[in-house]
Amino acid sequence: MKNKSPKNLVVNVKNLEVFFKKKQIINNVSFQVYKGEIIGLFGISGAGKTTIIRVLTCQIKKKHWKGIVTVTNITPGKKQNNSKILEKIGYVPQLELLNLYYDLSPLVNVEIFASNYGIKKDNALKIARDLFKILDIPEDTWNNPLKNLSGGEKKRVSMAIGLIHKPSVLFLDEPTTGVDANKRYDILNYLKKLNRKLGTTMFIITHDLEAALVCDKTAILREGKLLEFDTPYKLISSLASDGQLVRFTIENLDEKIIKKIKQYPLCKDISRTGNNVIEVFIQDLEQNYSNLIEYIINNNIKIISMSRDIANFRRYFQLRIKEEEEKEFKEK
Amino acid sequence: MYISGLVRKELGRLRSDKRTLILLFTIPLILIIIFGLTSGGGPSGFFRAAIITKDDMDCFGDFPSNSTEYDDVFISIFQNNLTSFGLETYYNVSNEFAYNNAYIECEQMLKNEIIDVFIVLVENFSETIENNVNTELLYFIDASNFDAIKSINVSMLEPISLFKLEIGKTANFSMLIPYLEFEVPFWESQVLNYAFALTIPLIIIGTTMNLSCLSIVSEGPLPRMLITPTSKKSIILSKLIANSLIMILQAGEIFIATAIFGLYCLGSLFELFLVFLAIGLCGVSMGLFISSISKTDQQANQLYMVFFIVVLLFSGQFVSVGSLPPSMKVIIYSFPLGYGIPLVLDITLKGVSIHFGLFSGLLIISTVYVILAYLSYLFKKVEV
Secondary structure (H helix, E strand, O other): OOOOHHHHHEEEEEEEEEEEEEEEEEEEEEEEEEOOOEEEEEOOOOOOOHHHHHHHHOOOOOOHHEEEEOOOOEEEHHHHHHHHHHHEEEEOOHHHHHOOOOOOOOOHHHHHHHHOOOOOOHHHHHHHHHHHHHHOOHHHHHOOOOOOOOOHHHHHHHHHHHHOOOEEEEOOOEOOOOOOHHHHHHHHHHHHHHHHHOOEEEEEEEHHHHHHHOOEEEEEEEEEEEHHHHHHHHHHHHHHHHHEEEEEEEOOOOHHHHHHOOOOOOOOEEEOOOOOOEEEEEOOOHHHHHHHHHHHHHHHOOOOEEEEEEEEHHHHHHHHHHHHHHHHHHHH | HHHHHHHHHHHHHHHHHHHHHHHHHEEEEEEEOOOOOOOOOOOOOOOOEEEOOOOOOOOOOOOOOOOHHHHHHHHHHHHOOOOOOOEEEEEEEEOOOHHHHHHHHHHHHHHOOOOEEEEEEEEOOOHHOOOOOOOEEEEOOOOOOOHHHHHHHHHHHHHHHHHHHHOOOOOOOEEOOOOOOOOOOOOOOOEEEEEHHHHHHHHHHHHHHHHHHOOOOOOOOHHHOOOOOOOOOHOOOHHHHHHHHHHHHHHHHHHHHHHHHOOOOOOOOHHHHHHHHHHHHHHHHHHHHHHHOOOOOOOHHHHHHHHHHHHHHOOOOOHHHHHHOOHHHHHHHHHOOHHHHHHHHHHHHHHOOOOHHHHHHHHHHHHHHHHHHHHHOOOOOOOO
């Protein structure tokens, strides 16, 4: 549990609105981030994740946004304030190409960026070596041109660059994009490791819902609005039966069968997750679990296997977005 | 501002781009070698000559004495190790009949390429020298070889100079080549030095502009730099410094190479080097400007070509600046070579000091382009 005293407040966003040419991009967003937290910003394309990060990283001029925003207790906007904020934050862009000089070695790359913060070469190299060790970047690659490193290694060098000046907050834009499936978890693990060792607050903008595994809090954005901002656990618990679900493998599963199961009076939601697999949320799962099974059997639906589980963040995200879309549809 | 780190970064990037660096330093060298060694070593060939002297024939007219000794001296000059001429034969004729025969023989030899030129010393050759009046020197060149005409014209200066030295007189020769004021002496690398004023500034501008024209547009992590305390001003400044350092090295290389291959400079070498640097600075700043207004590498390369052609066309070498209307003069003086070439010519061939106005013109142009580069980069939309 992070210490939520005001002095540990790293990012404060209250009633943030962002406009570009009279078009509202961000609508009344508020959240608070405390020291050492890992925040995941989730949302489909155009949700406004990047815009929020751009406000926090002083990339959007003050005339385009209103509301209360502080980053490390400084309000972005004025030139001097921006400069102070930029000294205290780190940034890891989505594409390594935007962060790395491929013809130069990892150590030289780090040294270049360190010099922008006034860090002397010797000190920069010392910090770089420490970070490279934490990030398991092989020592024999430290002095070779970066273009010879693997994609995962480049990603980690990019992270090291973002951390070279020991920032209070590190913003990571899609850190797992372009990395193969097993490496994705490695990257997330490294982020957690860095967070634990250095105590750096992290903002992760991502489409990758698995990233919620390492997040202390997750924010779900849709069309410029912040739908949720809480711990993944609390969000999942807000689902029917505290996020518990029943997973069925059903013979010859088709839309007709799904429709039939949906008609079960206490069914809250149903998702097809495989050719023959569905996940069902019902009200008061503990009490009604056996009734559901009975209902399915009575309707001549053949169950091959079944299990009980807790919904993951992906499922929560899908349901929450679906709920919002339905709400919007009804309003229209 | 943390300039030193950014400059180190720029130098590191430039150093890693081996291909560009090699081109940057080898192109000038190759051109200097071509101009200086291949065809530029003074007289550009060795020619076989024949001489017909009519000096022994009677001359009529205005001269008090009747000297005949100078034709022998002239012939002996040709007989004694000239670097550009070797004497095949000579004819001492004392009447028109003998002259006609000698002329026919020489023409035949010219036709058969036994000789490249034959020279006729007229009847009053010695008398005109004795009396310090213009001496006529006729020479006949195989005009089928266009290059030989020019080369022999230049090479003729050698025996004439040695002849003047030998007789201790400064007799003039009426020749078909103009007497050039502030010319490159025949014993210097003429082709190199005549080409020098246009080609060297053009090489410096072209290569430095090429080096810096991609420096902003092609640097992927540059927008990322702006999410550090680094300002756009520092970025432009660091690029200017780093590219200028490379340019100084390049100018130094050109300077040394031209010296090795026969740089002829009457004026101060230091001032000439300063002019090189000012020209190079213009190239760097124009390149930065191109880079700041370009959205892609391709666009920058296209703009570079446009700028290069405009710089060349408005160098003042293709049209006489003096004859242009004022509006056109303004265009020529908006580009660096309009200042650079006269400065180089003044220092090397006339030996005068740096012309303050022209030199300031170069510095103003480079400053203007740096400011323009900064402004366009300042308002350029940069996002990570």
